[in-house]
Amino acid sequence: MSAAPRPADVVIIGAGQAGLAAGYHLRRAGADFVILDAQQVPGGAWQHAWPSLRLFSPAQYSSLPGRMMPIPAGGGYPDAAHVVAYLTDYEQRYRLPIIRPATVRTVRRAGARLAVESSAGTWHARIVVSATGTWWRPFVPHYPGMRDFRGEQVHTAGYRGPEPFHGRRVLVVGGGNSAAQILAELSQVAQTTWATLRPPRLLPDEVDGRALFDLATRRHRATLAGQHPVGAGGIADLGDIVAVAPVREARDRGALKAEPMFSRITTTGVAWADGSAAAFDAILWCTGFRPALAHLAPLRLRGPSGLIGTDGTRALAEPRLHLLGYGDWTGPASATLIGAGRTARQLAGEITAQL
Template sequence: MHVLDSVVIGAGQAGLSSSYHLTRRGVEHVVLDADPAPGGAWQHRWDSLSMEDVHGVADLPDAPAPRGSERPANDVVPAWFADYERRHALPVLRPVAVDRVRSEDDLLVVEAGERAWRTRTLVNATGTWTRPFVPRYPGQDTFAGEQLHTVDYPGAQHFAGRRVLVVGGGASAVQLLGELAPVTETLWVTRREPVWIDRFEPEDGRAAVARVEERVRRGLPPQSVVSVTGLHLRPQEAEAERLGAYRRLPMFARIEPGGVRWADGRCKSVDVILWATGFRPAVGHLAPLHLRSELGGIRLDGTTAVADPRVQLVGYGPSASTIGANRAGRAAATAVARQLRPAAA
């Protein structure tokens, strides 16, 4: 079977950036994407999320990002990605859902159903969208109302006339409360008191990325960059603030058929629980490579997996943001080229 120099798994921002830089370096590779169409996770975002509402989309290499508008992000960004793939003739194959990656002598074998690709190196760019995280609480299965994660959020009008409990202390919870509060009654609970900031400066972002980088360097499970930067309200969330949507309650102790109850006996009746509780890295297919450290995360040196230098991870930890994903794509391509030098000699 033909042996490739590299395989990229995932065609979101990190995967496209990696493929672009691999192509420029003359590295023979394919990009395996599980989705039937271009767009990465953006094609699955809710319809009411406009380009003005997104927290920022970084430029791709040699391609400025679409700027803010009222058009839905799930239309604009996928169209931009599709044009980018065509213009740069990136070798994307889809739909290909990778089941596992294993080691075979000096090569890596990427398996997807009946198909397999043998490669000298791997760039994993699978992100987090396919692994929404919902914590478990006593009584959760008894709740008689609707429970859903933000990955399945259908837009604010779906909840009109129902009391919605939003769970989570991140930027997505703030944004969804901004949409929901003007059309229905909301409650907000978080595990920790939110940290509010007046503005987000570039140095705040660099400091946050450095903290996340330190975690993955030590082999700890990554935190999102947003989780260490603090929260701030945008103009479009002013009405929700006026309505009191951001008066936070502490985390409840259990869930009951008609609502939630705190440890002190207080209870609130709710019709919907919306879990804005984030995502986990989609790296289960890499399990046969035994990359995880004893601390539970994948230890990285830059983008390189310390346990197996043939493997690069982009869109993981500090490169989970779109800006970080672009930088990681360049770094991963450089590391791949370095790893291939002995084979070329």
Template sequence: MNDTGVQEREVGTAEAADVDVDVVVIGAGQAGLSSAYHLRRTGFEPGRDFVVLDHAPRPGGAWQFRWPSLTYGKVHGMHSLPGMELTDADPARPSSEVIAEYFDAYEREFELRVSRPVDVRAVREGPSGRLLVESSAGSWATRALINATGTWDRPFWPRYRGQETFRGRQLHTAQYPGPQEFAGLRVVVVGGGASATQHLMEIAPYAADTTWVTRRPPVFREGPFNEEFGREAVALVEERVRQGLPPKSVVSVTGLPLNDAIQQALRDGVLDRQPMFDRITPDGVAWEDGRHVDADVILWATGFRAAIDHLAPLRLREAGGGIRVEGTRAVADPRVHLVGYGPSASTIGANRAGRAAVRDIRRLLAEAPVAA
């Protein structure tokens, strides 16, 4: 069993697949669609040479599950997919609607033929040196794999003493319904990232009281997030995956932008950060120094982990718990590329990584003869 609790099966030669292809792309968010675009642009035929499998019920990637109050105008750093700009979007509309419609149009424009909903259960060694992708819709034997599954399906829930005794409601950012549902309630928001601050600023006008707790003091950064600073931040994340450590988000090394809304929330006391509590009580949270905050809701804005459990049969994880990656290629298996993982877990990073993965896969397929 691996460190995520997923049972690992023995690696061996599997049964013949339903379909043979050159490349399987798992996931149809920004990373998966970018990869599919570059495959198609360089001569791979959708449905014949490659397939895109997506477990979501409709186009939009993880964006389709975002909370309604996250309008398109509040989205930071959304870059268009390659070959087709996102233009004239209404900033007042929910980002879940705007981006889902854009992804849908993109899939149709480039005839990417995404198969959905398809749940990929495992990727393992297959016949004749191929990888076998097993799913709810059958299996594919493939010469190369682009894994673009993101993190949305793996919300991280910390564990604290007394958590099971709490009589209120606990929910994660992935389940955040919007601020109105917290009207008149006492809310503790846990987490030091952008989601936590966005939740707090939305909830504060409705809630009876809000408390913000983080493990470490938040770092607010003044000045523009320019290209040079972005490259430096990505390089720090990239170094972790080179070492086989679980990736951190880019924002974890950039800090939080000290924009006008954040500055106002700091002045208003909405972003009055408290150190992490030591335990959870039936009625709230408590610190060892005797302090206690009553709470009706604990909202865990504690981030996500990479959704890669289906790759467990390939045994790609290093001792540090992550998959060691050079560029997008898994060092332990050059047939496997991870796009949207670690340093490419941003919209612009996913675009670039999709192009790089396809370039490397073309080289791999040219060098490796097709096994009978």
């Protein structure tokens, strides 16, 4: 016989950076809440990232509320392991009420509350905060012939380092930060080619995540005020890629030359529209992620774009649901550490008013 549902004012789904930031502010507000996390251990998606992944900002500009991120030994931009250690310390320091592993299967309406059904039981919540992020839903665009390719295809989410590609011919696909960082280290051990939809542009060396966050914040405030956003092109006004140290090193040795995007995939490689072709042993898709929202499907909230309409973090069609940490549509730069923290403060204020 299954256990009876447990009541809670707020259920937060996910104990990554966004969920922890929400928990911090809700605890300060005196709310009754629980955090359900599908992972076995702390660290969120960062524990699954490749070891050399670097943040785009120094530690002091990549902190969650209430606790500064320690500066890594030797300085520089923190790597994935440093972030995992920080998040682990953070949740322990504030004794956040986290239950793990607790995989949330569905969120559905249950009268005046929302029922959150998980592998650890069911909660009936007055408010639900979805903070599951995007890592769990990697995106790979479709190209003709991709099923015929005889080599290896790997997404960023499955990349663990350059060692398996030593001496091989590798095609890196994608024009963002992940592609540039991975290409920088792969190009030292493999024969690499970079394919992008448009020529990538590195940001000036002195520009990092601090400037990008400030830009996103100014644009968001201008939009709310009914003004024309400053820098309408967003990050693209400045460039595409943050020049962290490994990327600068690869740039300086000429390893970041990009080719146009191919038109189809062959059994042995790819072919371009002009008839040229090249053979590869592996294709590495650095093509991003989509919000992991499958658990919200019973609520039927997605619009034509695949996203859920929101006013800030609050779902327009279901005011008992908030979404945090999925990108600018749920708060300025809310998919970053500092952005998630600032958005979580506003979220906690709204939830307190609702309760």
